[in-house]
Amino acid sequence: MKKKILFVINSLGLGGAEKSLTSLLSTFDYSQYEVDLLMFRPNGMFLSLLPKEVNILPQPKFLKMNSFKEQLKNPKYLITHIQASIGLRKNAKHRTLHDAQCYWKYAGKAFDNLKEKYDVAIAWGQGNPTHYVAEKVNANKKIAFINVNYEAAGHNKEYDYPYYLKYQYIAAVSDELTKLIIEAFPEMKEKIRTLYDINNAQLIYKMANFSNPFKKIDNKFILVTAGRLVYQKGYDMAVEAAKLLRDKGIDFQWFFIGEGSERKNLEDMISKYALTKNVILVGATDNPYIYMNNADIYVQTSRFEGYCLTLGEARILNTPVISTNFDVVYNQLVDGENGLIVDMKPKAIAEAIERISRDSVLREHIVDNLKKEKKGNIEEIEKLYNLLNS
Numbered sequence: 001m002k003k004k005i006l007f008v009i010n011s012l013g014l015g016g017a018e019k020s021l022t023s024l025l026s027t028f029d030y031s032q033y034e035v036d037l038l039m040f041r042p043n044g045m046f047l048s049l050l051p052k053e054v055n056i057l058p059q060p061k062f063l064k065m066n067s068f069k070e071q072l073k074n075p076k077y078l079i080t081h082i083q084a085s086i087g088l089r090k091n092a093k094h095r096t097l098h099d100a101q102c103y104w105k106y107a108g109k110a111f112d113n114l115k116e117k118y119d120v121a122i123a124w125g126q127g128n129p130t131h132y133v134a135e136k137v138n139a140n141k142k143i144a145f146i147n148v149n150y151e152a153a154g155h156n157k158e159y160d161y162p163y164y165l166k167y168q169y170i171a172a173v174s175d176e177l178t179k180l181i182i183e184a185f186p187e188m189k190e191k192i193r194t195l196y197d198i199n200n201a202q203l204i205y206k207m208a209n210f211s212n213p214f215k216k217i218d219n220k221f222i223l224v225t226a227g228r229l230v231y232q233k234g235y236d237m238a239v240e241a242a243k244l245l246r247d248k249g250i251d252f253q254w255f256f257i258g259e260g261s262e263r264k265n266l267e268d269m270i271s272k273y274a275l276t277k278n279v280i281l282v283g284a285t286d287n288p289y290i291y292m293n294n295a296d297i298y299v300q301t302s303r304f305e306g307y308c309l310t311l312g313e314a315r316i317l318n319t320p321v322i323s324t325n326f327d328v329v330y331n332q333l334v335d336g337e338n339g340l341i342v343d344m345k346p347k348a349i350a351e352a353i354e355r356i357s358r359d360s361v362l363r364e365h366i367v368d369n370l371k372k373e374k375k376g377n378i379e380e381i382e383k384l385y386n387l388l389n390s
Contacts, residue, residue, distance in 0.1 A: 002031075002032060002033055002034045003032065003033050003034070003119040003120065003388065003389075004033075004034045004036070004116075004117075004118050004119050004120075005033050005034065005035050005036070005118065005119065005120050005121075005122065005388065006035075006036045006037075006038065006114075006116075006118045006120070006121040006122065006133075006137060006139065007021065007025075007035065007036070007037050007038070007122050007124050008037075008038045008039075008121070008122070008123050008124060008129040008132055008133050008137070009021055009037070009038075009039055009040075009124040009125060009129055010039065010040050010041060010125065010127070010128065010129060011039050011040065011041035011042070011043055011044045012039065012043070012044030012045070012046040012047050012050075013041075013043065013044035013045065013046075013284075014044070014045060014046075014228060014258055014259060014284045014285075014286075015227075015228055016147065016197065016227070016305075016306070016307070016308070016309035016310065017124060017125045017145075017147045017197075018044060018046050019046060019309055020147070020173070020197035020198050020309055021046075021124050022046040022049050022050065023197075023198040023199065023200045023203065023378075024198045024381060024384070025037075025050060025051055025054055026049065026050075026051055026200060026203065027198065027200060027378050027381055028051070028053075028381070029385070030051070030053040033388070034055075035053065035054050035055065036054075036055045036056075036057050036116070036118075037050070037054050037055065037056050037057065038056075038057040038060075038114075039056070039059065040059065040060065040063055040128060040129075040132075041059075041063075042056065042059050045284060045285070045286035046286065048286070049286070057114075060111050060112065060132075061112055062077055062080070062107070062110040062111050062112070065077045065081075076110065077110055080106065080107050080109065080110040081107075083106045083107075084102075084103055084106040084107040086106075087102050087103075087105060087106040088102055088103060088106075095154065096156065097156050097159055098127065098153065098154045098155045098156060100126075100127030100128050100131075100155075101127070101131075101155065101156055101159045101160065103128065104127075104128055104131040105159075108131055108132075108135065111132060111135075111136050112136070113136045113137075113138070114136055114137050114138065116138075117138045117139065117140075118137065118138070118139040118140070119139065119140050119141065119388075120139060120140065120141045120142070120143065120387075120388050121133045121137040121139035121141075121142050121143075122142075122143045122144075122145065123142070123143070123144045123145060123167075124145050125145060125146075125147055125148075126144075126145075126146050126147070126148060126150060126153075126155055126160075127155070130144050130160065130163055130164070131163055133167075134163040134164075134166040134167065135163070135166075141168045141169075141388075142166060142167045142168055142169075143167060143168065143169045143170075143171060143387055144164060144167045144169070144170045144171070145171045145172075145173070145195070146170060146171070146172050146173070146177065146181055146306065147172075147173045147177075147197065147306040147307065148232075148304070148305070148306040149177065149180060149304040149305065149306060149326070149327060149328070150177075150180060150181060150184055151180070151184060152303075152304040153232070153304065157184045157185065161185065164185060164188060165188075167191070168191060169191050169192075169193055169387050170185070170188060170191055170192045170193070171192075171193050171194070171195040171384075171387070172192065172193070172194055172195075172306070173194075173195065173196055173197045173306045173307040174194065174196065174306060174307040174328045174331045175194055175328075175331055176327050176328040176330065176331055177194075177306050177307065177327075177328055178192060178193075178194045180327070193383070193387065195380060195383045195384060195387075196307065196377055196380045197306075197307045197309045197312070197380075198377065198378060198380055198381060199309065199312050199313060199316060199376050199377050199378075200376055200378055201316050201375040201376030201378075202376070204289050204313055204316050204317065204376075205316075205317075207287050207289045207290070208289035208290060208292065208293035208317055209290075209293070210287060210290055211290050212290065212294045213255075213290055213291055213294065214291075214294050214295075215294075217253060219251065220251050220252055220253050221250065221251065221252040221253075221296050221297075221357050222252070222253055222255070222294070222295045222296045222297075223252060223253070223254040223255065223295060223296065223297050223298075223299050223353065224254075224255045224257065224288075224291045224292055224295035224297075224298050224299070224314075224319075225238055225254070225255070225256055225257065225298070225299045225300065225301060226256075226257035226258055226288040226291070226292065226298075226310045227257075227258050227300075227302070227310055228258050228259065228260040229256070229258050229259055229260030229261065229262040229263050229266060229281075230260045230261055230262055231262060231303070232302060232303055232304060232305075233258075233260075233301065233302050233303075234301035234302050234303050234324060234344065235256060235262060235266055235301065236262070236265065236266065236269065237301050237324075237344065237345070237346050237349060238254065238256070238279075238299065238301045238346075238349065239266060239269045239270060239273065239275065239279060240269075240346030241301075241346040241347075241349040241350040241353065242254050242273075242275055242278055242279050242350075243273045243275060243346075244346060244347060244350035245278075245350050245353060245354065246273075246275060246278055248350075248354065250353075250354060250357065252278060252353075252357075253277075253278055253279075253280060254278060254279050254280070254299075255280050255282050255291055255295075256279065256280065256281050256282060257282050257283075257284075257285060257288045257291055258282075258283075258284060259283050259284040263281065266281065267281065288310070288313075289313065289317065292310075292313060292314045292317050292319055293317045293319065295314075295319055296320070296357065297319070297320050297321070297322055297353060297356055297357070298310075298311075298314035298319045298320070298321045298322070299321075299322045299323075299349065299353065300314075300321065300322070300323040300324065300329075301323075301324050301344075301349060302323075302324055302326050303324070303326060303344060304326050304327065305326050305327075305328055305329070306328065307328055307331065308323075308326070308328065308329065308332065311323055311329070311332055311333075312332060315332065315338065315339075315370055315373060316375050316376060318367055318370040318371050319370075320339065320356055320363050320366045320367060320370075321333065321338070321339035321340070321366075322339060322340045322342060322349065322352045322353060322356065323339060323340070323341055323342070324341075324342060324343070324344045324349070325341050325342065325343060325344065326344075329341055336362075337365075337366070337369050338366060338369045338370050338373065339366060340352045340355070340356060340366075
């Protein structure tokens with residue numbers, strides 16, 4: 001008989017965790033497992049890529065009651081929405097909790113328990129998926145995935161401690177992140193595992209060759225950065241670096257692939273520095289690979305990451321990469337061999353871009369090494385199967 005598995009995630013919008021789950025589900029063994037997927041926001045560009053075997057559950061009732069008119073029908077929901085709103089505003093001033101933790105503190109009680117019982121329930125990502133699976137799901141085994149530098153992202157470990165106690169396993173998506181999670185929760189060391197984000201190389205190759213968005217651009221150096229437009233990804237440093245490159249007379253265009261809360265700030269910076277011809281905000285797309293594949297350099301300007309799936313994707317496509325020196329980058333890059341690692345400073349980013357753009361020998365050396373690398377890691381799913389069946 002098939003084992004019944006539940007995955008819980010915030011949404012399938014643009015992001016590394018969302019993309020990784022989509023890749024995992026595209027390679028899942030549905031002859032052995034029956035899979036349900038619950039999303040707090042049942043939307044996102046990766047929805048269309050889900051296999052037909054995945055059963056999408058209805059959105060939790062409390063989250064459907066968004067309008068004031070709907071909330072009036074159930075005073076309990078209205079009161080909870082008000083309490084959560086007030087709590088989030090207070091937390092914004094003092095920052096004692098991550099927003100997701102603060103939200104659950106006030107709103108968690110309004111979520112109904114799932115009626116179905118599962119063999120295994122998996123919280124895909126820290127925050128509310130972790131809280132929900134811990135408190136609202138009946139399962140024989142529970143697994144929590146962590147895919148970001150937990151404390152750097154602002155999560156309060158004391159608040160989450162009792163939730164993680166309810167899990168049989170905690171999975172971190174890189175070796176360095178595993179070390180950080182063990183430091184945060186040393187008492188749980190024995191149940192912490194490393195399971196890398198899934199990168200499906202064949203799917204990436206297929207999508208990367210659909211088209212070339214730069215075919216009408218002549219004699220310009222093309223840079224690409226992909227990810228949500230949020231502080232974590234360091235796009236502000238990228239704009240500062242772009243100004244330094246422009247001031248040196250380097251002819252380039254830098255494409256930012258993604259959407260997020262920092263868009264207005266970035267637009268203002270681009271306008272202030274007169275970079276509208278150099279820095280292009282493409283927005284969100286379900287196929288960033290056509291941009292990565294046809295770029296001269298892929299640039300990752302993150303301040304922190306759990307693994308950094310986009311960096312791995314650029315490497316699969318043999319695109320020369322430059323990355324800031326966030327903790328887990330060393331799981332993927334060796335400086336000067338398969339990419340360049342630089343300080344989290346606009347000047348350092350700009351200097352690395354200039355160096356690799358002018359030094360054809362270095363660029364070819366990096367590309368040659370990327371071509372020799374093993375591509376993709378769909379075998380990582382075997383580690384998950386081991387946890388599901390242990």
